[in-house]
Amino acid sequence: MIMRALIVSLLSIGTIAAPLAASANEPIQPIEAAKPKNEKMVKLGKMLFFDPRLSKSGFISCNSCHNLSLGGTDNLPTSIGHNWFQGPINAPTVLNSSLNLAQFWDGRAKDLKEQAGGPIANPGEMAFTHELTVDVLRSIPEYRARFKELFGADKINIDMVTDAIAAFEETLVTPDSRFDKWLKGDKSALTQAELEGYKLFKESGCTSCHNGPAVGGASFQKFGVHEPYKTASKAEGRFGVTGKDADRFMFKVPTLRNVELTYPYFHDGAAWTLEEAVEIMGRLQLGRKFSKDENAKIVAFLKTLTGKQPELKLPILPPSNNETPRPKPFG
Ligand code: HEC
Ligand code: HEC
Secondary structure, eight states: OHEEEEEEEEHHHHHHHHHHHHHTTOOOOOOOOOOSOHHHHHHHHHHHHHHOOOOOOOOOOHHHBBBTTTTTTOOOOSOGGGGGEEOOOOOOTTTGGGSSBBBTTTTTSSHHHHHHHHHOOTTTTTTTOOHHHHHHTTTTTTHHHHHHHOOOOOOEEEEEEEHHHHHTTTOOOOOOOHHHHHHHTOOTSSOOHHHHHHHHHHHHTTGGTTTTTTOOSSSSEEEEESOOOOOOHHHBTHHHOOOOGGGGEEOOOOOTTTTTTSSSSSTTTOBHHHHHHHHHHHIIIIIIOOOOOHHHHHHHHHHHTTTOOOOOOOOOOOOTTTTTTOOOOOO
């Protein structure tokens, strides 16, 4: 009798542990909700992310190209910068970007803080200088007070600006996708076709590059393993950073979280549909031609990766005043 009770209780431990173990064996892990360390810093970072006065024109904010109403992208092949400048490369989403091993397609910024200084001073993006950015912020009493409260100093510098923006970006994660619910044990969260799509995704080898919580973002890989990728884009990926021949056309594997929202695809933004992107990936990266039905199932699976989008109240920004440097929208 005692023996039987023991066996029964061991069995029930087994059943309770099973769903957890199942997700631990998968190549993709669920996204966890953000746990902001410093709410006030996040709030300031959010204001800066939405403030177009961080640009020369006074018109372009981080949100212009990483629109948080549109999955953190601009849904354009390449972005539009200062003076309607045609950008050279597709804007990746800022959603879940804190999970990337490095930032940018070629990984040239090691983290979000280092990244955030780039676009402000990039002549083809916000076209400002870090000095003028600081002058603008310093002229506005509410910003001065917020920086002082957080950093304890009367001065503002670009380091503080990028710290705050990075803190806000760390909160831009998208948990609770249907796929994550399935990973956590809710077997009814996916349809049969979606599940078959996931099996194809795994078994055909997509997960050798697209894995981990972000379903990507964890390595640099060659684009064009079995056949070269034909593109008019001049981007050469990691080669631009290391100068090593072996790094030519090595790009950071993009996250596939929210990929349904982040079209068009690839670093040149040339593929407008997921069907096309999956076809190209199968052929170029795996040497495999999917049937129409297989392609549709993989696409159905990819759409289950859309998570809960950050729900944001638009920040109300303090006004400029007589001391604030004026924007230069043209020229
Ligand atoms: C004019 C459009 C534009 C503006 C404005 C802009 N970005 Fe970007 N952003 C891009 C493009 C294009 C890339 C990709 C560049 C590359 O990889 O070479 C990028 C890359 C990034 C990345 C890297 C994502 C990844 O997966 O590698 C982050 C994070 C980011 N931007 C945040 C910001 C922040 C913060 C601001 C405001 C300070 C900002 N961006 C302003 C267009 C823009
Ligand atoms: C050998 C590594 C590798 C394999 C295998 C691989 N991918 Fe990719 N994937 C990449 C890289 C690198 C990119 C970025 C290419 C670029 O635009 O420079 C990418 C981009 C994508 C994109 C576009 C994402 C975006 O935001 O632009 C999709 C969708 C995608 N892959 C799906 C898949 C699917 C589905 C499979 C399996 C059929 C697969 N990948 C297999 C490395 C890989």
